[in-house]
Amino acid sequence: MRFFRSHAALLFLLPALAGILIFIIYPIAYSFHISFFDWDMISGKKTFVGFGRYEHLLGDPKFIQVIVNTVVYMFSMVAVTVALALFLAAWLNKSSLVHNLAQTAIFTPHIVSTISVVLLWMWVMNPDIGLLNYVMEKMGVDRLLALFGIKKMMWLESRTTALFSFIVIGVWKTLGYNTLVLLAGMQSIPGQIYEGAALDKASSLRKFYKITVPLLSPSLFFLLIVNVTSSFQTFESVNVISKGGPLNSTNMMVHWIYQTGFEFYRISDSSVGSVLLLLIIGLATYSNFRLLSNKVHYQ
């Protein structure tokens, strides 16, 4: 009993500690380890090659394209989503029934599985019988596109638009979440601050830039980090829609890691991918912290 009293804290912490060590820390260490070996799955032989696999992969234009796709997708997702969310949050920051309904509506895609969303958009973006091209035709957008020589939008089928279409799907899914986080941030700004500005007869646009945005910076900063991490994790859309095609134009890191490890049995290369992904996420997060944390105002 005495032993239990004095070591209770330890006992309480142990399962959590074990879980994190086994399922997060060990895998990271293992990936690092394996990434320095050439592991032939057929003979089971491991040979130490140092940075050999890294050099090989980083010299492979196909792999470079995967990295470029991932980074382009990430940048577009972050920029478009946060900008739109800021606009929507400013608009929806009132409490009427209709505003609340709109908030609930735009948040719905976030709680639904990515698989559902991906299947839905594959159907909606079907070039021949899909809803999206029909709506665009009804709104006259197709005539606008015809001016640029585009007869029919081949959303997911064409190499030039496939990644763009992935971004549209991604934004549709995450916009509600981003808006809600910003709304929560806006609602915690004390009203007196705006009253002071009202006395100064500041315009509402000015109030938005001079008061709302700076005071929202913790939420904006949080969203930046979350969006960077989550957009690097895109798997479902690639796996279900395109398998990385057409011509590798939509393949992204996580799908590549999965494919390389589980379909082509190149465990070492897959581990190199995991390590690089981790480094990219770490670097993005770190530079966000370095560049922006002194610009974030905490009340």
Place this chain on the structure above:
Amino acid sequence: MNNHKFALARRGLEMLGLMALACVFVFPFFWIVSTSFKTLMETARYPPSLLPENFNPINYAAAFASNNFPRAGLNSLFIVLAILVLQMAVILPASYALAFKKSRLEKPLFALILIGLMVPDQVTFLPVYLLFSKLKLINTYVPLIVPFAASAFGIFMVTQSFRQIPKDVIEAAKLDKSSSLKTIWKILLPSIRPTIICFALFSCITHWNDYFWPFAMTNQESLRTLPMAVAKLSSVDSVKQWHVIMAGNTMLILPLLLVYLPCSKWIKRAFAYNGVK
């Protein structure tokens, strides 16, 4: 008077805008359900019809009969609940110790938790798979459940809310000489109930929807989860059976919407508001 009219027009315009906005996010869900009752012929028609000509519930039977669908649904339900129970068993004691007990493990564990918050599943799955396959546990439920027990996010959330309980509440309980177990049960747990509900909702929804992890960890049909069974509907034929796919999709989404609509306030809080505090 003119001013009044102007304000009214502006209000009307705003309502219209809000409705259009809501449509962009709600109409696609309506479209899923509408498609799920059409015939294959009707799905291929252009221009598309808003509502199905005849309601064909047979698509649901077709989806249900394919890919071991009922089994996948039960698997999903079982996995979600098992994860939740296990998470509670790991998270509550750990967070309690982190918040109230001094221990040498506190600082290292908190550092590990912060790392855990940053590292996505997609970086760890391969070594975890190899580990489980060495233990001959692939194609059991273990790899689908156990890795989520020590949720870094859960420990973080629950620890923070334990720490926010006012000190005098705990002191008062100590003065009453109630045993520490009684204090935990009668005072500490009830005061963090909102956090626990939020985390439970978050966990259930996340794992109900999860595709990547079960996809990577199983290669047997009997262990597939619902999102996998639904995704499989689209990969079978060269001519996509959109009506059947959307019937499956409806069955995947419906349980979520049934929970979301009455508890939207809680769920919004579980997902979005926790990020801010």
